[in-house]
Amino acid sequence: MGVLVTGGAGYIGSHTVYELIKTNQQVVVYDNLSKGHRGAVPAGIPLIMGDIREAARLAETIEANHIDTVIHFAADSLVGESMQDPAKYYENNVVATLALLNTLRKCGVNRIVFSSTAAVYGEPELWPIAENFRTNPTNVYGRTKLVIEGILADFSQAYGLKYVSLRYFNAAGALNSGTIGEDHAPETHLIPLVLKTALGQRQAIDIYGTDYPTPDGTCIRDYIHVTDLAQAHVLALEYLQAGGASRIYNLGSERGFSVREVIDRAKFVTGIDFPVQEKERRAGDPAILVASSERIRQELGWKPACSELDTIIRSAWQWHKNNPHGFGES
Ligand SMILES: NC(=O)c1ccc[n+]([C@@H]2O[C@H](COP(=O)([O-])OP(=O)(O)OC[C@H]3O[C@@H](n4cnc5c(N)ncnc54)[C@H](O)[C@@H]3O)[C@@H](O)[C@H]2O)c1
Numbered sequence: 001m002g003v004l005v006t007g008g009a010g011y012i013g014s015h016t017v018y019e020l021i022k023t024n025q026q027v028v029v030y031d032n033l034s035k036g037h038r039g040a041v042p043a044g045i046p047l048i049m050g051d052i053r054e055a056a057r058l059a060e061t062i063e064a065n066h067i068d069t070v071i072h073f074a075a076d077s078l079v080g081e082s083m084q085d086p087a088k089y090y091e092n093n094v095v096a097t098l099a100l101l102n103t104l105r106k107c108g109v110n111r112i113v114f115s116s117t118a119a120v121y122g123e124p125e126l127w128p129i130a131e132n133f134r135t136n137p138t139n140v141y142g143r144t145k146l147v148i149e150g151i152l153a154d155f156s157q158a159y160g161l162k163y164v165s166l167r168y169f170n171a172a173g174a175l176n177s178g179t180i181g182e183d184h185a186p187e188t189h190l191i192p193l194v195l196k197t198a199l200g201q202r203q204a205i206d207i208y209g210t211d212y213p214t215p216d217g218t219c220i221r222d223y224i225h226v227t228d229l230a231q232a233h234v235l236a237l238e239y240l241q242a243g244g245a246s247r248i249y250n251l252g253s254e255r256g257f258s259v260r261e262v263i264d265r266a267k268f269v270t271g272i273d274f275p276v277q278e279k280e281r282r283a284g285d286p287a288i289l290v291a292s293s294e295r296i297r298q299e300l301g302w303k304p305a306c307s308e309l310d311t312i313i314r315s316a317w318q319w320h321k322n323n324p325h326g327f328g329e330s
């Protein structure tokens, strides 16, 4: 039986495909390439170019490849854009996922691993954040992911769908071999932007806000290596394949670093001093997001192995240095 990876040509999806093939799972990538890259999909892995809303193409792919489980990454995920264009986010995240789930039902596929986000929590008052904390997203992107979690719970109750929803904190880093890495256009994430500044592709890195209630005034985040995230997907998949019940898990390193700390570590790792500019806050940014990943460690035996901040930055630096234009140039 096979595993369908929607959004498998994207950043986290492609790293997960690399982990899946080590475990001898039969993998098929399904991606409309709106954001993903053909070059991110390993040689020999089928890439079906399609949108998850295209029911006929999707059903044909599922049947031809004997798919019995789906890992669902396909989505739009820019917080700022979601506030300016909510229709796009409700359409490509909620409506498209509903279409996907309906096709899965018709094809008799009843297992799915879903990419959720720390953005479902909004602005919590306590840390580390556990899965039973109140969900209260402060942006449209987070709301769309929470709506999908609700749909998954309802489908689970009514139709017997089994799902694992993984709430990622800040994904960063690149595959150790340096063959794939993060290449978003536009790039909005801190670590790749810092490294592009070190490469001289940007004049300075902007710090969005220095008046947060944190020790150095800048936002604190929990950075998790993309390969540790990918391994959690493999565990979630194996758990569902073994008949596991629906679950929700946080995925973070359980350590927080401020924006200034990330910049300082990047200067250390790269050995390059680069300009930093202090700017106004970015709308919708919570001050502190740090995970408790206790539940997935206890229940699935997940152990993040490469999520030390320097290790994350080093792997991302290797990717950006060797591929200054991402997948556009090797
Ligand atoms: N990057 C992070 O830090 C982070 C954090 C939390 C959650 N997430 C979630 O993880 C998932 C993957 O994130 P990423 O950073 O790898 O994003 P990405 O943009 O690199 O990958 C998403 C992939 O999905 C594809 N896609 C989008 N809409 C599609 C559709 N309708 N049909 C088919 N393919 C479609 C894109 O072409 C792209 O290859 C997303 O669901 C995102 O919301 C990411």
Ligand SMILES: O=c1ccn([C@@H]2O[C@H](COP(=O)(O)OP(=O)(O)O[C@H]3O[C@H](CO)[C@H](O)[C@H](O)[C@H]3O)[C@@H](O)[C@H]2O)c(=O)[nH]1
Pocket: 077, 078, 079, 117, 118, 119, 168, 169, 170, 171, 188, 189, 190, 191, 193, 205, 206, 207, 208, 209, 219, 220, 221, 259, 282, 285, 289
């Ligand atoms: O040029 C930049 C870019 C970012 N930041 C700051 O760096 C921190 C991290 O920002 P990212 O954009 O890298 O990541 P976010 O925490 O905003 O977002 C991440 O976590 C969210 C959950 O809270 C969503 O899941 C989202 O998809 C995921 O990328 C934030 O405080 C942000 O304000 C800067 O100071 N300068």
